[in-house]
Amino acid sequence: MAQAKENPNQGSIIGYKTARQLRNTYGVILGLSAVAALVRYFKFPEFSLSLPANLLIIFAGITFIWESLRLIDLYLNKVFPYERNLMGRITLQLIVGALFGLFTRILIFYFGEPYFPVRLDRLFLATTWVMYALLPGAINLVFFTVYFIDKWKEALVQGERLEKEKAQVQFDTLKNQLNPHFLFNVLASLNSLILEDQQLASRFLQHLSKVYRYILQHKDQNLVSLQTELDFIQNYIFLAETRFSKALQICVAVNPEYRDLQLVPVTLQVLLENAFKHNVIEEARPLKIEIFIENDFLVVRNNQQKRRLVEDSNGQGLENLGKVYQYVANRSVEVVANDNFFTVKIPWV
The missing domain is CATH 3.30.565.10 (Histidine kinase-like ATPase, C-terminal domain)
Structure with missing residues (x-):
């Protein structure tokens, strides 16, 4: 019970408590994947993969990163909640997210580069390092934003509850x-x-x-x-x-x-x-x-x-x-x- 009170964001931020939350999340992922697939398809036509195949691969990659960061966020909610040290928690999560993104990039290019249809130049490879370092930061920014929105809503509800309790006390006193x-x-x-x-x-x-x-x-x-x-x-x-x-x-x-x-x-x-x-x-x-x-x-x-x-x-x-x-x-x-x-x-x- 105490743990649930300490981490109210645990379910509401990324816990997918409702089907609507799940649809909204994967709608965003699909939208990002579609944009990335179109850019890749028209910017790098030398890749022989079709547009649907590009979309499927990118969707799978972003989903893997998103869900992995979601699990990291859930774990940090337990061991290092926002309430303990807000800036420390945000900094730690950004660092862990960036390291995870870079580790994911290493795995993808180490095992997948031999299967690429063309040889990648150094500029493109350097760009991928930046992309895989920044993408987790953007995803974590979504988590942080939802956390602050939830805390704001919680403060509004609590303030309204306190006002009602105060009014009820005044009400009872008035009647008596x-x-x-x-x-x-x-x-x-x-x-x-x-x-x-x-x-x-x-x-x-x-x-x-x-x-x-x-x-x-x-x-x-x-x-x-x-x-x-x-x-x-x-x-x-x-x-x-x-x-x-x-x-x-x-x-x-x-x-x-x-x-x-x-x-x-x-x-x-x-x-x-x-x-x-x-x-x-x-x-x-x-x-x-x-x-x-x-x-x-x-x-x-x-x-x-x-x-x-x-x-x-x-x-x-x-x-x-x-x-x-x-x-x-x-x-x-x-x-x-x-x-x-x-x-x-x-x-x-």
Whole structure:
């Protein structure tokens, strides 16, 4: 298992895991062989071999060199992987490949020259030395290129996996969160209501329990219907309006035909908390929040009346909500802010 992890290129570079890889490889070899055969046929017509015979011999020769270098590459993957010393591995493989090519040239001309139809001149023989030294380098360059492409793809996949894991953690945290500042303020309001209006305090406590029940019941769900989220947020709105009284005005205007659409649990809670946190809420200057549908988005908009000082948050908010929707819907949360309004548009999943 450890060996497979250390050498991920072992199968993917030249292991022919699929028939398509095999066809592509031998298609390249056949193409190179055809070019070489044509050059030899027209450049050296004194050779009596026919064009098909030339093609067959050259194809066999290039295939022998290619497959031999493939075996060398597989062996080096085991004894000297790229990860150990990249430049050292590349240098070693180029040297071994060049030596193998020269050794192959010696064998071919030592045993085959007596059977050549014409006597070869020195210039041609010198050219063959260069050719057999460089051909393995070109083949190894293919192996190196595919290795780097595979590593690049692997890095992309790993980066995407890490981003998804990070988003999932943020997602789970988001679904299970309840802003501690909100909880503190709600309990303070409840304490006051118990002394002033026990009946309202009882209703307040019932709505608070429903808020917690919703979070507990849906903490393992990635998506809920808009209707389910709206039912939850009505309890949340009751708590907020009881606390802020006439200083807060929330209008929910969603056509019933959209209520089966899906979104992430506690989305509306996060957006309302964001509005409470960043804006002044006073009876003389009430905070007005609208929730409605616009095209393919659920829109939450509030009038801008920014606080000078913003209370510390628990680190989970609009930014994390945007990352979560990018993860689950592959669409971005749109934020539009101007002097009058702050608008957040949530895409459907």
